[in-house]
Amino acid sequence: MSEETIRNITHFGWDMFSGEVIMSLIVMGIIIIFSFAVYFKFRKLDPTKPDKGFAMVVESVVDKLESFTVEMMGNKWRHFSGYALGLAMYIILSFLVSIIGFPGPLTYLGNTLSIALCTFFLIHITAMKKNKLGYFKRYIDPIPILLPVNLLSMWAPLLSLSLRLFGNALAGYTLMSIVYYFLGVASDAIFGGFISTGASNIFIAPFITPVLHLYFDIFSGLIQTFIFVMLTMIFISQEDPEEEDSSEVLKIQKGKA
Amino acid sequence: MEALKFIGAAIAVFTGGCSGIGEGLICAKAIEGMARNPEMYSKLRASMILGCALDETTSIYALLIAILCLFVG
DSSP states (O other), X not given: OOHHHHHHHHTTTOOTTOHHHHHHHHHHHHHHHHHXXXXXXXXXXXXXXXXXXXXXXXXXXXXXXXXXXXXXXXXXXXXXXXXXXXXXXXXXXXXXXXXXXXXXXXXXXXXXXXXHHHHHHHHHHHHHHHHGGGGGGGGGXXXXXXXXXXXXXXXXXXXXXXXXXXXHHHHHHHHHHHHHHHHHHHHHHHHTTTSOTTTTTSSSHHHXXXXXXXXXXXXXXXXXXXXXXXXXXXXXXXXXXXXXXXXXXXXXHTTOO | OHHHHHHHHHHHHHHHHHHHHHHXXXXXXXXXXXXXXXXXXXXXXXXXXXXXXXXXXXXXXXXXXXXXXXXXX
């Protein structure tokens, strides 16, 4: 197994200014540049004509996400789709950059913890805004003696959100590293006689690993993005007392995190 | 003491089997629902994949623990 993998796992991701953090900043930069490009492109467009090409794709994505947000959280949360789109773009891009060999930002616990903290703060700020002083009632919910239990369970969403992403990315990364290492050894055993060491371990991996990348990076990434965004929406719309839970998904998902 | 690490990792991975049972139940029920009500197919499929992914979380935690058992310390 490579040095990189060992360092990644044994440090549990705590390593300031490691490749993951730099890659995370690059991903954010890409998203910001992309957003500005979209903004300037859309300013020039004629609103009376139907969009085509790139603009149409962007518009349909934004439309889909907005309707999904409305379906999950109700009509007054329509503006929330901006945050959801940002999250989704960051998580998907973070999974995708590890395909082309960069260190995946989500294999660093600090990164996943940061985006989970955003959601966590949003949950509690929304609760404070909507419930005013009633917000503190949750800590003594059935009876005041349960205060320590409630204080502990307050952190459950943060932990589950961050560890879910981190575990997925790290598990995929570790398994891929093991497969690459194993295939390298196998390739070395077969082709080692013909070519000098170091170059002989790259012949089998390209034929087997793309399928695994497809699962661990693309499929898993898309599913985890969807789940993260959806759980964020559910957690936040739960804090809204006037919101009647008409959606069936809400009833099923309650209590699961 | 070295062997205990591997035993611990194996016990952690056992959780994956349990979540496998859960995932099987999810799929079974979803397919039952699809068979009874074919026009709900796409909605049920979306919920099924979502439920599977949520269920898989526990086994991912287990995998994380197993990896940490094996490589840390």
